[in-house]
Each structure stands twice: as C-alpha cells, then as structure tokens.
Amino acid sequence: MQYSLSWAASRPEEAIEALAPVYRNVDIRTDDEHRFGVSTLESGDPTVTLSSFDWTADGRGRSEANSFFTVGDVYAGSVTVTAGRETLDSSRLMLIPPRRLDASWTGSHSARTVRLERATIDAYARNHFGVSATGVRFTETRAISPVHEALWRAVERHAREEVAAHPDLLHNDLIWDETARHLVATLLTVFPNSTLEVAAPRDGAAALPASVRRAIAYMEEHVAEPVTIADIAAAARLSPRGIQDAFARIVGHSPMRHLRLLRLEAARNDLLLADPTNGHTVADIARRWGFPHVPRFAEAYRAQFGENPRVTLQR
Known part of the structure; x- marks a missing residue:
C-alpha cells in the first residue's frame, strides 16, 4: 500500500520517535538543542521508499542493522557515515548496506534517500536474471562511474517529482509498481553487484517456473530451520523426484x-x-545457520566467497 507523510521534530527525542518504526534502536544526540531540528517528506510503499531530510545544528546518530539498502545523496552540507566498520564517501552518491549505521554532522545538511528492502531486490534479480542462488551481493558502496550517478539521480528525480509528488499517480498501483521496479533495476545497474555478470534470459520467457519459484521462496523463508527435500517438494507442489x-x-x-x-x-x-570485540565468533555464526562442523563450513565458505570466514569477520 502506497503512502505519503511528512513530519518535523525540534528535539532529538521527537526525531527518535518518528524514525523508530523504520530504524532499529535508533539514537540521535546533539550538543546544540536550541538550534536542533529535522523535517522530512516520505512517500512510496514499505518495500521502496523515497525520503528527503533537512537537518539543522550539529548532531550524531546511530541505528542497528536493518533489512534494507539505502541510496543516500547528501546535496547540502556534509555528513560522516560509517556502515559496520566501513566509512562511506558521503560527498558522492552512496549505497548504505543493512549494517549498523553511525553518522555525525557539523552544521545543517540536506539529503535525499531511497530505501529498498533486500527481499525486493533479490526477488527482482531472481525473476529477471533467473535463479540467484545466494541473493544479490553488492561489492562497492560507490556508483560505477559519474555517468551511473547521473543515471540514478535522473531516475530518482522522475520517481520523486513526476510520480510520488502526485497522489493520483502514487496511489495508482500499476504506475507505482513500475516506478518501484525501475528504481530497483537502476540500483542493480548503478552499483557494482553480483548480477552484472549474469545474462538475462534471451527468449522472453519467465525466468523460472512457478514450482521452482515456490521452492526457492520456501527455502528463503525457512533458511534458518531444519528443512528436508520432502518439505521443499511439498512447497513446490511436486514430488521429491520432480523438484x-x-x-x-x-x-x-x-x-x-x-x-x-x-x-x-x-x-x-x-x-x-x-563485531568480534563483542564475542562474536565464526563457530557461533556457522552453527546458527546449520553448519555444526566449523572446518567444513570454512572450506565451503572459501569455495563460495574466495576468503576465509575469519577474514570476513575481521572487516
């Protein structure tokens, strides 16, 4: 369901309350409470959301990892943004991954953002390119080139100004669905990711039959649970041999x-x-996802991603 809303806050506590439905364990602080303020305009749907923010006074904020990627474009002022342990280049268009987020800013700044749910991105890639066994993996937080940055801004501007700004178009399901798909497709074109090496189907047919899509959807939904081939076959509405x-x-x-x-x-x-400093270990994470034998997990991990899991943990 599409929606549009705006809000403003003159105290950090008000901003936290307004952002809490979207960001996990959000915290915002300022040393200049008399000048502090933030206003935002937001529109879209729960899976693809356009937002604009105007902040005044110095401040800092943080949130826990979320389920969405964010394309951020700071067009006035400056912000220091850290996602996980990576400091992003906020002077350019940036892709903020679903990790712990820390930000700080001096003076006022304004930014446009687009939030895109990971599941929506993966579903688009799966349907367009065929199977994407491990989901979309983004390898950089910067756009491929200035031309790609310009492409994103043009598509976002169209979505924001020509569709979302007009209630009759925003709430037209056909128009909004195509607009949201266009944003996802542009995201996969602009930022380096694993789909750029995958060819789209040439015959114009559906990328995957319904039975296989049902099976994959079931596995994604129950990935952390014990699953048998009989379970997958039942979800696909096929026999075990058939699936x-x-x-x-x-x-x-x-x-x-x-x-x-x-x-x-x-x-x-x-x-x-x-965060390994908080006691997180490779063994604990491996067991969480059904890999009780850590050396075998490490071997499979290296084969799939080209590095030792301990290296990934230390990033």
Missing part, C-alpha cells in the same frame, strides 16, 4: 545445494555485521 529434476534441469544444481548456498550467504551477512 530434484526441475532444479537439475533449470537451476543446474540440487534443491539441497541451493539451500546450502542460501545458508552460506546468510552466514556471510552475519559475519559482516558481527
């Missing part, structure tokens, strides 16, 4: 291997978000 044959023919590997790849990707995401 095995479908995956071998269409995906190129077995359903259980697909589940294993999903779990490896989930473990990688946790390793990137974890």
Whole structure:
C-alpha cells in the first residue's frame, strides 16, 4: 500500500520517535538543542521508499542493522557515515548496506534517500536474471562511474517529482509498481553487484517456473530451520523426484545445494555485521545457520566467497 507523510521534530527525542518504526534502536544526540531540528517528506510503499531530510545544528546518530539498502545523496552540507566498520564517501552518491549505521554532522545538511528492502531486490534479480542462488551481493558502496550517478539521480528525480509528488499517480498501483521496479533495476545497474555478470534470459520467457519459484521462496523463508527435500517438494507442489529434476534441469544444481548456498550467504551477512570485540565468533555464526562442523563450513565458505570466514569477520 502506497503512502505519503511528512513530519518535523525540534528535539532529538521527537526525531527518535518518528524514525523508530523504520530504524532499529535508533539514537540521535546533539550538543546544540536550541538550534536542533529535522523535517522530512516520505512517500512510496514499505518495500521502496523515497525520503528527503533537512537537518539543522550539529548532531550524531546511530541505528542497528536493518533489512534494507539505502541510496543516500547528501546535496547540502556534509555528513560522516560509517556502515559496520566501513566509512562511506558521503560527498558522492552512496549505497548504505543493512549494517549498523553511525553518522555525525557539523552544521545543517540536506539529503535525499531511497530505501529498498533486500527481499525486493533479490526477488527482482531472481525473476529477471533467473535463479540467484545466494541473493544479490553488492561489492562497492560507490556508483560505477559519474555517468551511473547521473543515471540514478535522473531516475530518482522522475520517481520523486513526476510520480510520488502526485497522489493520483502514487496511489495508482500499476504506475507505482513500475516506478518501484525501475528504481530497483537502476540500483542493480548503478552499483557494482553480483548480477552484472549474469545474462538475462534471451527468449522472453519467465525466468523460472512457478514450482521452482515456490521452492526457492520456501527455502528463503525457512533458511534458518531444519528443512528436508520432502518439505521443499511439498512447497513446490511436486514430488521429491520432480523438484530434484526441475532444479537439475533449470537451476543446474540440487534443491539441497541451493539451500546450502542460501545458508552460506546468510552466514556471510552475519559475519559482516558481527563485531568480534563483542564475542562474536565464526563457530557461533556457522552453527546458527546449520553448519555444526566449523572446518567444513570454512572450506565451503572459501569455495563460495574466495576468503576465509575469519577474514570476513575481521572487516
């Protein structure tokens, strides 16, 4: 369901309350409470959301990891942004991953953001490119080139000014769905990611049959739980032999291997978000995602991602 809202806050506590439905454990502080203020305009739907922010006075904020990627464009003033342990270049268009976020700013600044849920990005890639066994992996937080930055800004401006600014267009499901898809497609074009090496289907047919899509959706939903081939087959509405044959023919590997790849990707995401100084270990994360034998997990992880899981944890 599409929506549009605006709000303003003159105290950090008010800003925290307004942002709490979106950001986990958000905290905002300032040493200049008399000048502090923030106003925002937000529109879209829960999966793809356009926002604009205007902040006054010095401040700092943080939030826990979330389920969405954010494209941030600071067009007035400056902000220091750290995602996990990576400091982003906020002087350019930046992709903020779903990690712990810390930000600080001196003086007033203004920014435009687009939030895109990870599941929406993965679903688009899966339907357009075919199977994406481990989800979309972004490898850089900067756009490929200035031309790509200009492309993103043009598409975002169209979405913001030509669609979201007009209630009759924003609430037209057909128009908004295409606008949201355009933003996701542009995201996958502008920032380096794993889909750039995947060719789209050439025959114009649906990327995946419904049975395989159902099986993958079931695995993604239950990735942290014990799952059998019978469970996957039931979700796909096929026999165990039928779903095995479908995956071998269409995906190129077995359903259980697909589940294993999903779990490896989930473990990688946790390793990137974890803080070893707080006692997080490779073994704990491996077991969380169904890998009780840590040396075998490390071997599979190196084969899939080209590095030792301990290296990922230390980033």
